[in-house]
Ligand SMILES: Nc1nc2c(ncn2[C@@H]2O[C@H](COP(=O)(O)OP(=O)(O)O)[C@@H](O)[C@H]2O)c(=O)[nH]1
């Protein structure tokens with residue numbers, strides 16, 4: 101004899117990841133933590149280089165580098181005198197909280213003001229995984245299609261800050277910045293949108309100011 | 324392709340929930356997947372088949388409830404119907420920017436287990 105039973109569960113499918121993310125977030129009470137997400141080559145590492153160059157005297161900064169298998173991206177940050185730790189993802193298409201926790205412990209950065217987590221270059225898979233960050237930053241370069249936000253609505257609706265990178269290329273490309281801004285603010289009416297170029301320096305001051313503001317807000321909240 | 328990892332997480336959740344029913348076999352799993360989760364229901368379905376292959380759950384069905392995101396106007400205090408996959412920036416009635424609600428569900432809702440029992 102067999103009997104069918106129906107169990108009501110109502111649990112988040114990724115609850116295990118979220119439990120670790122909550123633990124990480126508690127430990128980062130005084131550190132501003134950002135999760136950078138984009139397609140490969142949109143300019144995550146280059147933006148981080150420009151950012152740490154400007155802010156390294158002002159803040160204790162470190163980078164967890166999940167972007168590539170090699171130590172190349174981490175080396176680029178270390179070359180600027182800022183600690184960086186390469187996460188070996190084993191070819192995974194996204195970072196998970198458990199892997200971030202393990203690597204953060206290994207890295208032993210000490211007290212930090214700002215921690216950047218550069219996710220694996222992928223605009224889809226990292227979206228679902230909370231890493232304990234304060235917010236996600238989505239990057240989209242002007243060299244990519246201008247329909248990207250509507251093609252990848254999940255990440256652009258979730259990222260508190262969206263950055264359109266490589267603004268210096270705009271004169272050479274059919275990329276309608278206003279149309280892209282419209283798409284992003286449709287998906288995320290309260291999100292912030294920046295336009296940057298690491299070549300001309302455009303937008304980098306605003307980006308650094310945003311980081312100062314977010315860190316200040318967080319410290320004020322936890323005080 | 325992260326659907327396989329998600330299928331494994333769902334399987335783990337199901338096993339935990341069914342653990343207290345000794346000798347029970349999972350026959351159906353109902354989940355909700357929101358439009359804004361970056362998860363492709365078809366891929367998740369195939370990933371589920373792969374995750375349960377040669378497992379005690381082999382043959383169980385994954386039932387996916389797709390949950391679209393909603394757009395609503397804070398001014399009109401009303402939901403504004405949209406056609407699937409398309410988005411409106413402004414309220415068609417009053418011109419205010421629309422807000423988005425829901426679509427981020429990724430939940431295991433319900434489990435159907437089969438008890439081939441003699442041991443109660
Ligand atoms: N023209 C231009 N090129 C950039 C800019 N930012 C990054 N790049 C280039 O884009 C390529 C990929 O950048 P990288 O930071 O490694 O991208 P990631 O894969 O997202 O980390 C490199 O060749 C960079 O030099 C920019 O603002 N302007």
Ligand SMILES: [Mg+2]
Nearest residue numbers: 144145167173
């Ligand atoms: Mg990189």
Ligand SMILES: [Zn+2]
Nearest residue numbers: 396399414417
């Ligand atoms: Zn309205």
